[in-house]
Amino acid sequence: MDLVQNLLYGFSIALTPANLMYCFIGVFIGTLIGVLPGIGPVGAMSLLLPTTLHVSPVGAIIMLAGIYYGAMYGGSTTSILLNIPGEAASVVTCIDGYQMARQGKAGPALGIAAFGSFIGGTASILGLMLVAPPLAEGALKFGPPEYFSLMILGMTLLIYLASGSIPKALMMAVFGVILGTIGIDPTSGVQRFTFNILELNDGVGLVPLVMGLFGISEVLLNVEQSLKREIFQAKIRGLLPDLEDWKKSAGPILRGSVLGFFLGILPGGGALISSFVSYALEKKVSRTPERFGQGAIEGVAAPETANNAATGGAFIPLLTLGIPANVVMAMLFGALLIHGMQPGPMLLQSHPDLFWGVVTSMYVGNGMLLLLNLPLIGLWVQVLKVPYRILFPLVLLFCLIGAYSISYSVMDVLIMIVFGVFGYLMKKFEYEGAPLVLAYVLGPLLEMSLRQSLTMSDGHFSIFFTRPISAVGIGVALLLVISPFLPWLGKKRPAMGE
Amino acid sequence: MGRADQFSSLFWLVLGLVVIILSYRLGLGTLTSPGPGFLPFWCALILSALSLGVLFHRLLIPSGGEPQRIRELWGGVRWLRGVLVVLALLGYTLVFSNLGYLLSTLALLLFLFKTIEPQRWTVAIGGAVLASLISFVVFALWLDVQLPRGILERLLF
Numbered sequence: 007m008d009l010v011q012n013l014l015y016g017f018s019i020a021l022t023p024a025n026l027m028y029c030f031i032g033v034f035i036g037t038l039i040g041v042l043p044g045i046g047p048v049g050a051m052s053l054l055l056p057t058t059l060h061v062s063p064v065g066a067i068i069m070l071a072g073i074y075y076g077a078m079y080g081g082s083t084t085s086i087l088l089n090i091p092g093e094a095a096s097v098v099t100c101i102d103g104y105q106m107a108r109q110g111k112a113g114p115a116l117g118i119a120a121f122g123s124f125i126g127g128t129a130s131i132l133g134l135m136l137v138a139p140p141l142a143e144g145a146l147k148f149g150p151p152e153y154f155s156l157m158i159l160g161m162t163l164l165i166y167l168a169s170g171s172i173p174k175a176l177m178m179a180v181f182g183v184i185l186g187t188i189g190i191d192p193t194s195g196v197q198r199f200t201f202n203i204l205e206l207n208d209g210v211g212l213v214p215l216v217m218g219l220f221g222i223s224e225v226l227l228n229v230e231q232s233l234k235r236e237i238f239q240a241k242i243r244g245l246l247p248d249l250e251d252w253k254k255s256a257g258p259i260l261r262g263s264v265l266g267f268f269l270g271i272l273p274g275g276g277a278l279i280s281s282f283v284s285y286a287l288e289k290k291v292s293r294t295p296e297r298f299g300q301g302a303i304e305g306v307a308a309p310e311t312a313n314n315a316a317t318g319g320a321f322i323p324l325l326t327l328g329i330p331a332n333v334v335m336a337m338l339f340g341a342l343l344i345h346g347m348q349p350g351p352m353l354l355q356s357h358p359d360l361f362w363g364v365v366t367s368m369y370v371g372n373g374m375l376l377l378l379n380l381p382l383i384g385l386w387v388q389v390l391k392v393p394y395r396i397l398f399p400l401v402l403l404f405c406l407i408g409a410y411s412i413s414y415s416v417m418d419v420l421i422m423i424v425f426g427v428f429g430y431l432m433k434k435f436e437y438e439g440a441p442l443v444l445a446y447v448l449g450p451l452l453e454m455s456l457r458q459s460l461t462m463s464d465g466h467f468s469i470f471f472t473r474p475i476s477a478v479g480i481g482v483a484l485l486l487v488i489s490p491f492l493p494w495l496g497k498k499r500p501a502m503g504e
Numbered sequence: 505m506g507r508a509d510q511f512s513s514l515f516w517l518v519l520g521l522v523v524i525i526l527s528y529r530l531g532l533g534t535l536t537s538p539g540p541g542f543l544p545f546w547c548a549l550i551l552s553a554l555s556l557g558v559l560f561h562r563l564l565i566p567s568g569g570e571p572q573r574i575r576e577l578w579g580g581v582r583w584l585r586g587v588l589v590v591l592a593l594l595g596y597t598l599v600f601s602n603l604g605y606l607l608s609t610l611a612l613l614l615f616l617f618k619t620i621e622p623q624r625w626t627v628a629i630g631g632a633v634l635a636s637l638i639s640f641v642v643f644a645l646w647l648d649v650q651l652p653r654g655i656l657e658r659l660l661f
Contacts, residue, residue, distance in 0.1 A: 057647050173554050177516055180551045184523055184544050191540040198530060198540055199523075222593075229589055229620055230581040395623065399616040400635055402589070403609065406596065407639060411649040416597050423593050430586065434577045435512040453543045465535030 009135065016362030020370050025065055025363065032069035033371045036076020037378055040096075041084055041386045042397065047077035048443075049221040051337045052213045053404050055344070056411040063345035064360050068367040070341055074334050075127055075317045075368065078277055079375045082119035082310050083386050086112060095277035095313040098285045102298060102305030109301050117245040118303055119310040120379040122259045126311035127372040129263035130270065130318025135365055137271075138354070142326040145351035150458035151469050153329075155479030157448045157455070160329055162483040163272060165441050167279060175441045176487070178432075182442040185210055186449020193457065205417040212340040214409045214422035215446065216333075219439040221405045222426025225398050227433060245380050247303070255307035258288045262311030269312070270319025276332040280316040281309035318368065324349055325361060329448070333440045336447040508574050513558040520552030585620050592616060604654015605644065609636040 019025060039050040050073050058066035081096030086103035099119065106115040148156075165175040188199045189209030200206040247255065265287065266280040288308040289298045298305050320331045328350030330336040342349045347357055354361050379386075409422040429439055463469035471477045523544055533539025596612045603611075613632035617623045623631070643649040645661070 056649070057643075060648060171558075173558055177551055177554045177558075180547045180554070181516075181519075183547045184551070187544045187547075194531075194540045196530060196540040198544065199526060226586040226589060229585045230583050395621040396617075396627075396631065398620070399613050399631075402593065402616065403613065403635060403639060406593070406609075407643055407649065407651070410600075410651070411643065414650055416601060419597050419600070420594075423590065423597070426593075427590060435508055437512070449543075456543065457538050460535055460538060 012358070012362050013135070013366060015358070016366030019064060019359055019363035020068070020367035024062070025068055025367060026370065028061065028065040028069040029072050029367045029371050030374055032072020033076035033079075033374050033378065036073040036078075037080035037375065037386065038389065039073070040077035040080020040082075041389050042392075046220060046224075047074050048216055048333050048337055049224070049405075050077070051334065051341075052216040052221070053408040055213050055337070055341055056408055058341065059344070059412075063342075063347060063357075064363045066341060066345055067338065067360060067364050068371075070338055071321075071364055071368065072371045074338075075314060075371060076375060078127075078310075078314045078317055079120065079123050079379055080386065081313075082123070082306070083116065083379075083383070084390065086115045086119065086306070087387065088390065095281050095316075096310075097278070098281045098309045099306055101285070102300070102302050105299070105301035106303065106306065111301065111303075113245045114247045114251050114303065115306050116383055117380065118247045118251060118255050118307045120245075120376055121247070122255065122262065122307045122311035123314040123379075124372050124376045125259050126263045126266055126313075126315035127317065127375075128369065130267045130315040131365060131368045131372070133267045134318045134321055138322055138326050138361070138365075141322065142351040142354045145327050148327070148351070148475070149473075150455040150462065151473050151476040152479070153327075154452060154455040154459055155470055155476040155483070156327060156329055157452050159479040159483045160323070160331065161441065161445055161448065162486045164332070164444055166486040166489065170436050170438060172487075172489075174437050178437055178439070179441040179445040182445025183449040183452065185215070185442070186446045187453065192450075192454075203417070205415055210421060210446075211409075211412055211418055212337070212447065213412045214418045215425050216337065216443060217405045217409055218422040218425025218427075219429035219432075219443065221401065222422060223429030223433060223439075225401055226426060226430040228394060229398060245383065251303050254303050257291075258284070258304045258308035259311045261287060261291075262308040263315045266312030266315025267319040270316030270331070271322045272331065276320050276334070277313035277316040280312040284308040284312035321365075325353055326351055328353070328451075330444065333443045336444050339447055508577060510559055511574055513555040516555035517552055517559065520548045520555060523548035524552065588619055589616070601652050602654070603652075604657050605651035606636050606640055606656040606660070607654050609639070610656075 020029065035050060035054065036047065039047065051070050054070065054073065058069060061069070078095055082099050082103065085096040085099035086107050089100050089104040103115050103119070106112065161179050165172060165179055184199075186209070188206055190196070190200075190207050191198055197207065262280075262284040265284050266277075269280040269283060270276055272279075285298075285305060285308055288304045289295050292298065292302075292304065294302075320335050323329045323331045324335045324339060328339075328348065330339040330349075339349055342353075347353065347360065405422065406419060409418045410416070412418055432439060459469050460467075469476070470480050527541035527545035527548060530541030530544075531539035532542050532545055592612055592615050596608055599611075600608045610632050613635055614628055617628035617631055618625075622628075640651065640657070640661075644651045644657075
């Protein structure tokens, strides 16, 4: 009964004209950046974060969340029509989606991707509503040692699942924590690594950092090579999958929903892993696995459902524990802090309007996305035709405005440019940005919980091993860190991108 | 992997050592009451140890095949374009506050449209003017972002 009441309360917030508009702006921009290769949801969220300062906190988070799940929808369009994933979680959709398009079945491929995304997204919202409240209640009993080990576990999982070398990902995470310590130390009031630059007293801003690492660096990488995109020219017709398509896709959509949701909850997990795992699962359970890679509709339905289902799951650690599960959630974490809200178990009690408003807005947003993606597919195909040489100056312009408008400081723009060059070099030398950003966001919390834990235990590190939840978290993290040295475990490490 | 890795790990090693020294100066405190330098010190120590590990791993145990040279990372790409973009952005930050948003943005966009992958003058000028004006209207007038105002803004708005 409580659930129904909470749902109605949530809808009363999500359906206000203002929040409906923010939801629409979010999913529209999300679809747009999902369609456009070269700027991902993280870049778009950091771009819009400064503008949300003029919006109510609920409206801001509704809009930013819309960008995230909207990008998952939009990403499939480029994968199917161009064989270029609009964002990382749609990489696997390219395999069968593009083949379907070449065989004249672009319509059903786009259709099943949109329907699968809708069903997966809706299922994960249901899961989020059911799982989050009891988990938040349980998390109220967590102390600093539990938080410390869960954060260490989250970062370690992300490092473990990074696509490249584990030592390099670990170096990035450690560097991220160091970056997070720049500014005035909240405990002692001492300035750390500010070099007397006044603007660094509050630390390196999240927006300039993320925009540099994910926005500017991407442009720098793209402009040094000619981006020639071949767009699928044939007219797209028959977006509604037929009965046979539905028969083939029902199982993958169901399995993708469940798998995506649970993999999304895992810290370090998220949309990308869900899409890969669900594709692999469908290939494994299929009676005709040889069709995969040749244009099997299951190969589109499963990953597209799973990556949307993961978005709902990923909200759980953020809203209940205050621990972002991936970089996108780290952005939302930053947004909540900017709006004066502390993500964590108390959020549900102190700001029920935010929790239920955002959750129910996702229902509304998923409906909007279905309308945006099916009838307006022609518009997105037109967007795809905008050449990159016209697009990149505009991306740079948005980055400049975004970085400047967060605190009207040219220093922030300079920091963004520096991290842009740094991110470019990182990609050249095969270092990943995701562990850095997550560690940077978690760094201050990690330091605080470490200090509190050590004070509680009179300086004994044993506190992390004597409390059960903390011991499990640290134990699993340690196992993952030493796994490269254990051949039997290291070989099984899945290779994933950001 | 190879020489490029050695170069990058050397960079991280130097950075780690610098942070170790700076953190030590900040004060490590005690285990019961960690100081402001405690966490960065240990993180920098791990960073240095990892970079040493990567450095010596590559030196002692070559991973097979020809090590990747740094020059190869920029082989076959038009790296000068990236340099031009960065220089343009740095130039923009220098004149942004004094010239005002519209004029500096117009100049930046015109430069990017004409130099990186040259467009026709009509496309370049039209694109630069439209993008500058629309972004100013949306961000400064509609969303109330306080963008620097110069002579053009005073004339037009």
